[in-house]
Amino acid sequence: MSHIKDTSSDKIFGIVNSTIVTLLMLIVMYPLIYVVSCSISSPDLVSRGQIILFPRGLTIEGYRRIFMDENIMIGYGNTIMYTVLGTLVNLFLTLPTGYALSKKELPGRNIFMVYFLITMYFSGGMIPTFLLVKSLGLYNTRTILIISGAVSVYNVIICRTFFAGIPKELEEASIIDGCSTYRTFIQVVLPISKALIGVMVLYYGVSHWNSYFNALIYIMDNNKKPLQLFLRKILIIEQMNAAMTSNITDDDVYAEALKLKELLKYSVIIVSSLPVLILYPFLQKYFDKGVLIGSIKG
Template identity: 45%
Template sequence: MSSHKQLINSSKTDRLILLLNKVLLSLVVLVVTIPLLYVLLGSFLQPSVLLTKGISFDPAHWTIDGYIRIFEDGTIVRGFINSILYASGFTLVAITFTVLAGYALSVDDLVGKKFFVVFFLIAMFFNGGMIPTYLVVRAMGLLNTPWAIILPGAVGVWNLILARTFFKGIPNELKEAARIDGASDIMIFWKVILPLAKPIIFVLALFAFIGQWNSYFQAMIYLDDRSLYPLQLVLREILIQNEVQPGMISDQLARAEMQRIAEMIKYSSIVVASLPLLVMYPFFQKYFEKGVMVGSLK
């Protein structure tokens, strides 16, 4: 009993540290959550109420007019579909090449392994820059096509190193046992390695999808056709350049009313742009935590 009390007394510092961590994390959650809730509620409020009174919880002040306007116009819908296609294609290309290259670099008897590792490390710290990349994309005939968004930058060296580190942590005994059973290298990779690599694959997929979903700079450089614009570029025009499409707001409205409607459309557009990531993350969370921890410990 005395030893138990001594253990409890000696852990007061630990409990204090845990309490401080909880307080700090709660503050971080509030800092992140409050703006999200404000934007979400603002997207459902009448423009006049939002600009004069702020957030209101009175159902009489709520409306879905902002969502109706952006979906009736079609600009946001088209950008949303484009972003889904770009992010999905980018993720598929990134996962395919990153996993294959990462596994190859994890094999000890790979010919020229040191050369490839050094080559990728140099490429991680030094690159040609924006103008040479643009010239390469133009020379390949990718300008003003979806491939200009999907292919450049699909394979990140950091993700490649993370995949290689994960694969090196898989015991060689599993591969040797599969070889004894007559499995080829391709069969070992497909039947043994890939089922064990689900955590790192989901982590890399999440990184690639989020990175491409939030990207708009490449579209600004490589795309001229507005029908190919991703959602983030459309959202940038609405939020930064204040270029709300004419179809979203009637020309007969007064200027002040147009400004109020534009504010509501901005909030609704932000919610639409954030929705896929908010829906996707809970399904990836367990793989995300496991993959990151395994990659950091090996």
């Protein structure tokens, strides 16, 4: 088989293209590498800004200080539970909603969409929502962190657009074979929607993992708090310690407190984001397919 030789312009384009992509990759990767390096470097070097790329004066003092708090593992367990159960609730509600709204024959379809879209721009406000949660008996319960934000209108629109692109003949064939609408959705539509489900799991899962504001408002018991609140508490305590130490005449003690505070900041970032970084590569292929799902009007 003959091979077409690249022209000089093709070679130049390839070199320029590879160079640009490499530079973009380095720009994206550098912040992560920098944070990891700072989290395991000497606090003295970190505070003086002498860490550029690779770690220096290796230490795990930041991680040791974090995991000395017995509540960290409780927080990890709670956050994993809230993320898994919350994402399942999200999928259970979002996928059927998007499927129903993808049907042009649905009575009042446009009216439903208008109501959904209104909620994207207007909310009841924090205080009315708090009063509602309290009146429903959900205050200081795990349930509120699982069901709050159960449906994202943005994700519903993505699902609706994806389902609208499924050939109608496929569903008609399943109905002819005796499948009900419910069975068609479960056994025919969902199996060919793995890309969509992967994207929804990623979107909702990351949202639940990073969420802390709802827990800050609605949860009082330590054994129900997610990881993010415990990490926030550690940072606040270290900041207070540094501020209190500033009143001490011993400059060395104050300097050490400031260095530790700076080191903990980077360690907390890694501890809170590591599970998501581990999970993301497994969902990357679905994310690549799903990014363009909502770009075509359904």
